[in-house]
Each structure stands twice: as structure tokens, then as C-alpha cells.
Amino acid sequence: MHFDIPDLRLFIHVAEASSLTGGARRANLSTAAASMRIKSLEGQLGSRLFYRDSQGVELTPAGHDLLTHARAIMRQVEYIKDEFSQYAEGESGHLRIFANTTAVSDFMPDVLARFLVSRPGVTIDLQERLTHDIIRGVIDGSTDLGVVAGPVKPNKKLEVIPFSVDRLVLVTSKDHELAERKSISFKETLSYPHIGLREGSTLFNFLKDQASEAGVALQMRIQVFGFESACRMVSRGVGIGILPRSIAHRYEEFMDIASIDLEDTWAERERSLIVREFDALPRCGKELVEEIRS
Template structure:
């Protein structure tokens, strides 16, 4: 196929605007040239991408397939340009690191800070996602390295164990649940919760787990980070589920009771994952090695 990035970006604009005319205007391309480019793409593929209607256009099934890939390529192209532009300012490396909530709020900040201090010419693009989304991003080449909590790593990825964390319930010391040695997730679903924002990977996981039990978590308030969550819990506004590492940190200066969740999934085994550590860019390999050295568990790769 002889498409270029201009063709793909034009198609995205036409599809989103529902009109070749509007798409051409958004792309700063003459209407005749835009029509010729779209027709050329259809001729190259041998299938219609747009259904011309009396007013505007409708994207065909083939067009939707192309649109998905075009958006992915456009994002990757923009990321590539951004990373290369940074070399003009002395940057020597850029690592795309996807992580789950546990690692992002627990072990990673201190480790990444130490790494960046040792490597001042490296930039890290850190994004929070569900573990399943991280695996897909690694397989598709969208992420360089992933830190996630999952039991099964699919074929095609290497993984290194870097430790574990457990999800726990936190509440005030006077709360009725404070004296429990452990508790099942299903037992606390009638409580008022303080939680993270809906897009947080850990929050999405908990909501899905509750849904499998035929229940819903009832939130009194959502915040952006565990600092605010723990402070609200200390004031008696509700209970919360957080990683033990976060609970241990905040109860140094907040009055919190911690009750471990007894569910098997509450034990979160953290792993570094990548497609092939040997094929990562140099700074990516250094970050994997740095994370592995800071871990307290086995760091041998598994396939």
C-alpha cells in the first residue's frame, strides 16, 4: 500500500467530520485534492472506504477497520516526532512505561526518581492502565515496558518478578470492621466508600470484581490520589481499598486501621514485562535492569 501520513490523517478528519469537504478544510487540503486522495486509497485497497450520501459520507466496515489503524499510526507518528524533537534539547532516550495503580502509587515513584537522577538525559512517559490493557499495549508495540499485576503472561512477552503488594481495607480505628484479622471483599460492599476517579485502573478492577458478585460499590467521594482518600477515611467519611504499601505509608501520620482482604486476587504479584529486553532501546534496557536490581524477588526472565 502506498499511503502516507497525510492520507491517513485526512481520512481520520473526513470520518470524524462525516464529510469530505469538512475533512479537507480541517486538513488544510483543497477539496479536489482530498477527493483524489480518498479515491486513490479506495483504488489501492480495492474496497470502498466511504459511502457517499446526499449530505456527507458514511464510513463503511472496511473504512472503520482502516480508521482504527490510522488513529494508531497517527498517535505513534506524533509520539515518534515528539521523542525525536526532544533530542534537539539534549535528550538521549525516551521510555514508554505503562503501569497499574498499585505500582504507580506504591513502589515506582521512589525507584523512578532514583533512575532519573542517575540518567538525566532520559525521559519517561508513564501511563496508568489495567494489567490487561498493558499486555495488549506491549504486544502492539505501543508501550516499551509494563509493570503489572497478573498471573499469566502471554507468549511473546518476557516478564521479571519485582515484588508483591496486597489490597487492604482502611477505616477509622473505631469502625466496626477495624478489629477484623481479614475480610472478604463481598462483606464490605454495603459500606460507603472513598475511591479513586473512575478512570483509575485499580478502581476499574474493583468495580468489575463487584459486578461479578452482582453488586455495586457505593461511593461518597472520589479523589485523584491515595493521599486524599486516606485523609477522608481518617475523618470517618467512609472506608477505602488501597494497596498495603500506601496504607503503611499514610498511617505513619494518619489514624487508620488496616484490614487485609482475604480474597486471593487481593495479593498483587508485580512483574516487569516487555517484548524482548535485548531488543529494547538502550535506555529501556537500563530501566528494566534498574527495576530488577531494586526488586527483592527473583529477576530471571520467563517466557
């Protein structure tokens, strides 16, 4: 048995008007179209809903029962519309975001703090993932939004929205022999012990792949959880590290570290937001995209 909301609404209009013509007028239908819908509804229920005469229509006992249920259903529909209008207006909602290491550790906390403080009804699930997992998550719908760095292969199931540039630099202690260099190739750095992020982080996997392409092993002295820990290790001369320039500049203010530009073309990576379909995002999702882009 299948009920259409418009048919139930029409039934209520006809019952309240005690007239097929009056009910049809309220539903913006012709009398003939309204009559066909009522007959179809009666056919689905296997019950006569109205007595018809020259004066109009009168509810049958089955019609009275249906009217009670139909009004309850329509009230529930209105409750649902009211509740979900808050989501459509961006006042409420939930977003899941898959992002790379830099995004999760660097700029996303500040962006999300600004965004959430003015939207108390919105909740966000931010998860650090590898780039291929982020892309797969957006495609299969397990996340609403992805944040990646570097090129994204064209895919008709993705919309890619660039928003900034992320440049990787070499970070050393101020007294390191490389600290005075203006620039250096990544391959040159591979003869020194590196400090990196934990196994499985987006940045670690990316650098491991670049070292493999250069035909040199990446010597990891220690792997740590987070950029601040990496910079502290570097400042004390434990090793060198490859980090985002924004991170290096932040910690240069109060740690004894220096940053040197990498000469490799891949060192400059475009940051992008990826979504399956921007227009399908809830309003709060669209607003977050604009917040990140700004």
C-alpha cells in the same frame, strides 16, 4: 538506485590506494570479490569510475564526483554511529512506560528519580493506563515497558518479569466498627460505603469487577484523585477503602486509619514488568528493568 555502505567504503579504499588489490586488502576482500563489487557499483551508476592499467587504477571524472559524495556519506554514517552509541551505552535514550495506578502513584516516582538522576541524557514518558491497555500497548509497540499487578495471560508476544507482591487491604478510620477485625472478606465490606479512586483507574475497575463477581454492587460514596486523598477521607469517617498495603502503612504513620487483611485470594497480586522482547530494549531500558526488580 541502491547503494550499499560496504561498497562505498570499498570504493573509497580503492580510490585512496590507487589499486584494486590494495583497496581490497583494506576492505578484507579478495581482489576478485572487490572487482565484482566495483563493477556492480558502476553498473548501478551507469558510469565508469576507474581507468585500469598495469600500474593500478585512476579515478575517472565520475569517480572523482562519487569520491566526494562517498566521503560525505561515510562521515555522516560515523556521526550517526557516534550519536547512537550513546543510546546503546545507556547514556542517552527515551523510554515510554505504561503503568497501573499503584505503580504511577506509589513506587515508580522514587524508582525513576534514582534512575534518572544518574542518567541526564535519558528521558521517560510515564503514563497511567488500565491493565488491558498496558498489555495491548506492549504488544503493538506503542510502549517500551509495562507495569501491571495480577495475573497476565500467557502470550508468546510478551515477556513477563515478576518483581514484587502487591497486597490489597481494607482501610478504615481507627474508630470504625471494623477497625478491630484481623481479617475480612471483600464481600463483607460491600455493605459499607466505599471511598475509591476515580473512574477508569486500574484499581477502581479491578474492584468493580470483583464486586460484580460477588453479585453485590460497589457503593461508592466518593471517588478521588490519589491515594492520599482517599486515606484522608477514610480517616475522617467518610467511608472505607480498599488500597495497597504499602499505601495504607505509609499513611498510618500520620493519619488515624487502620488496615485489615482481606481474606480473598485475589487480594495478593504479583507485580510484573512486561516487555515485548527484553533483549531488544535499549541499554537504558534493560538497566531500568534491573532497577525496578531490585
